[in-house]
Amino acid sequence: MSIEVVNESGYDGVNEESLADVATFVLREMDIHPSAEVTVSVVDVPTMSELHLRWMGLEGPTDVMSFPMDELTPNMGRPDSAGFGPAMLGDIILCPEFAHKQATKAGHDLGHELCLLTTHGCLHLLGYDHITPEQEQKMFALQNELLMDWYAYCAGRHIEFQPKPTGPGAFPSAADRAELDNQLAADEKSAGQGGIPAIAEPKET
Template identity: 35%
Template sequence: MYVELVDETGQVPSEIIEQTKEVLAFAAKKLNLKESTEMSVTFVDNARSHELNLQYRETDRPTDVISLEYKPDESEFFFDEDMELPEELLEEMDPFIGELFISTDKAAEQAADYGHSIEREYGWLAVHGFLHINGYDHYTPEEESEMFGLQEEILTAYGLTR
């Protein structure tokens, strides 16, 4: 999986950037995503997180991670409009699955609040957002159990334990 990483803050250590790429590639293998899958991660401060949260979620506060899932629009491709394209073909034509915005301010705050390493917090936020853009959610107790269970399984297998 290809992950484009951008650090808008200019303060994210190179080790965290590398870990983010690795943990997302690890999670992609766990979900059996194709090698051609692409996504982006942008590290932002709380002010930018606040703007994005207001813009995309109509929530007037910063948040730790914002996940924007991307679904290709079949109308972008020039085929007979009665033709239904298989999901595999759409994925090959546009392998981009989404983007994450991770607040560095929230990551530092939450690592301290939860008493674990900053590495663990960045890993948690990346995998959490990644699962969201791959269709997982936590609106119901059942969804939460499934998503958080898978998230913990991925982080533990990767080596980011509490």
């Protein structure tokens, strides 16, 4: 698995090695071809805001965006899939300054939040989404399972990028995450900064 992490955010506390490690683990667990390639770009708020507006028509930054290279479905990309070989799966864009607000509100550190968002982004690259309630439940359950398994995998290698958090917001359900986004939107609004969308998805107005 080839994971390239490009950190152009200038934001403190970003561990590029942990992002590459969790992305590699997630894609391996999803039986993706071992020669698949993913780029994780870590950007500042202005850059994320520009991408958010250009590709989703929404003003302001967000936490994570995913740009699949090909139209994949959740079971494609397995090593035993006919005709599938090494490929560029796509790009994941992270905004640590924005994500830090979410991490603080949820009660864990930035390192965990960025690993959670990287896991979320990987699943989007593989065709998972959270448009319908059924999709939300499936994607967030899988996201949490993969992230918890990654912490166990790290422990087995005697590696700790950051302590595994135990708070209720560390491995959220879709409803938990929606509530977090609502709380942050209220905080931003009270500060006169406007609301924010849920994870890379527009909110209805």
